[in-house]
Amino acid sequence: MSLKVAVAGASGYAGGELLRLLSGHPEVEIGALTAGGSAGTALGLHHPHLVPLAGRILVETSAETLAGHDVVFLALPHGQSADISAQLGALDSTVTVIDCGADFRLIEAEAWVEFYGGKHAGHWPYGLPELPGQRDKLRGTNRVAVPGCYPTVSTLALLPAVQAGLVDPGQLVVVAVSGTSGAGKAPKAHLMGAEVMGSATAYGVGGAHRHTPEIEQNLGMVTDEPVSVSFTPVLVPMARGILATCSAPVTSGTTEESLRQAYEDAYGNEPFVHLLPEGQWPQTQATLGANTVQLQVTLDQRIGRAVIVAAMDNLTKGTAGAAVQCMNLAAGLDETLALPLVGVAP
Numbered sequence: 001m002s003l004k005v006a007v008a009g010a011s012g013y014a015g016g017e018l019l020r021l022l023s024g025h026p027e028v029e030i031g032a033l034t035a036g037g038s039a040g041t042a043l044g045l046h047h048p049h050l051v052p053l054a055g056r057i058l059v060e061t062s063a064e065t066l067a068g069h070d071v072v073f074l075a076l077p078h079g080q081s082a083d084i085s086a087q088l089g090a091l092d093s094t095v096t097v098i099d100c101g102a103d104f105r106l107i108e109a110e111a112w113v114e115f116y117g118g119k120h121a122g123h124w125p126y127g128l129p130e131l132p133g134q135r136d137k138l139r140g141t142n143r144v145a146v147p148g149c150y151p152t153v154s155t156l157a158l159l160p161a162v163q164a165g166l167v168d169p170g171q172l173v174v175v176a177v178s179g180t181s182g183a184g185k186a187p188k189a190h191l192m193g194a195e196v197m198g199s200a201t202a203y204g205v206g207g208a209h210r211h212t213p214e215i216e217q218n219l220g221m222v223t224d225e226p227v228s229v230s231f232t233p234v235l236v237p238m239a240r241g242i243l244a245t246c247s248a249p250v251t252s253g254t255t256e257e258s259l260r261q262a263y264e265d266a267y268g269n270e271p272f273v274h275l276l277p278e279g280q281w282p283q284t285q286a287t288l289g290a291n292t293v294q295l296q297v298t299l300d301q302r303i304g305r306a307v308i309v310a311a312m313d314n315l316t317k318g319t320a321g322a323a324v325q326c327m328n329l330a331a332g333l334d335e336t337l338a339l340p341l342v343g344v345a346p
C-alpha cells in the first residue's frame, strides 16, 4: 500500500516534524505541501533539516491543492481547520483528514465557546489511542482530532491512577514546563530573545488555559466521579519538550505498590508509554524526537498525594508523532510504523 499524503502548514513546526517522520515512512508518498504567506517558497528555507524535500515548493492552502490525496494532515493555526476540512470533504469524499489543531477536540460546545470563542465546529475521533477504547475508534476512521500537547502528557500521566480509583479526580494538579516550539513559529512578543532566554514564565494561570477542559474531558472518560484539574503551564528556555508534574490526593487504602501496579497494568503493553524503573525520574531529553512518554510515579506519604512526573516531546508524541500513529491506525497499518522509540541525547 502507498498512501499519497499532503501536509497543510508544512512551513510550521508541526508541519516540519510531520515531514521528518513521513519521510521515513515506507507506505507514504509525499504529495502537496502547503502554507499561508510562505506559499511560493522552498521548504528548505523553513526546514533546512529536511534535506531530501528541501527543493519542494510550498503551494497555497486550499481544498483544491489538498484534494486527490489519501491522507491530508492539517497543521494550521487554531480555527482554520473547520472551514478547509468542510470544503475538502465536499470536493473529495474519500480523503482521510488528520487535524493537528484544536477545532474538533472538544465534545461540549459550551467548553469550546468558553475557552476558544466562536462557533463550535463539532467533534472528531480523538487521537489518543492509549485512552481505553479509543484505539478501536481510530481504526478505519477518516477523521482524527489530534490532542493538544499538554493534554496528551497530562492525561497519560494521570489516567491509570484515576481509572483505578486511587486518587481523588476532583483535586488534580498539573504544572507542566514546555519548550518554546509549543507556541509555533510565528513571532510573539513573549518569545523574543531576552523575554524567554534565562527565564521561566507561568502563563494561562488560574484555570485560564484552553487545555484545561481537554484534560478534564479525557480523564472524565475513565471515571464516574467529577473531574477537576488545576493546570499551570510554564514556558522555559528550551526548544522542545514538556515535563509535567501531576499530583492528587490518594483515596483511602492506596499504597505505593497499588499505584505502581496500576501504571504497570495500564501501560505494560503500550508501545509508546514507558514507566521508568523505580527511582529513575523522567527528563525531556530522553524523549526528544521520539514518539514516547516516559513516566514515574510515587506516593508522598507525608501528605497523602500521588505524584507523577511525565516527559514528552511536544512536537513528536505531542503532535506529529501522534498524528502519524493515528494515520497508521486509520489506514490499517502497523500502529508503530515510522515512529521512533529512540530519542536524541545529550
Ligand SMILES: NC(=O)C1=CN([C@@H]2O[C@H](COP(=O)(O)OP(=O)(O)OC[C@H]3O[C@@H](n4cnc5c(N)ncnc54)[C@H](OP(=O)(O)O)[C@@H]3O)[C@@H](O)[C@H]2O)C=CC1
Residues within 6 Å of the ligand: 008, 009, 010, 011, 012, 013, 014, 015, 034, 035, 036, 037, 038, 039, 061, 074, 075, 076, 077, 078, 080, 100, 101, 102, 147, 148, 149, 181, 182, 183, 184, 185, 186, 314, 315, 318, 319
Ligand atoms: N507546536 C506544537 O507543539 C503543537 C502544535 N499543535 C497544533 O498544530 C498546529 C500548527 O502549529 P505549529 O506548527 O506550532 O504552528 P506554526 O505557527 O509553526 O505553523 C503554522 C503553519 O500554518 C500556516 N498558516 C498560517 N496561517 C495560514 C493561513 N491563513 N492559511 C494557510 N496556512 C497558514 C503557516 O504558514 P506560513 O509559513 O505561510 O505562515 C505554517 O505553515 C496548530 O493548530 C497547533 O495548535 C498541536 C500540538 C502541539
Ligand SMILES: CC(=O)N[C@@H](CCC(=O)OP(=O)(O)O)C(=O)O
Residues within 6 Å of the ligand: 100, 101, 102, 147, 148, 149, 150, 178, 179, 180, 181, 182, 183, 184, 233, 235
Ligand atoms: C509553549 C506553548 O505556548 N504551548 C502552546 C500549546 C501547544 C499545543 O499543544 O497546543 P494546541 O494544539 O492546542 O495549540 C500553548 O500553551 O498555547
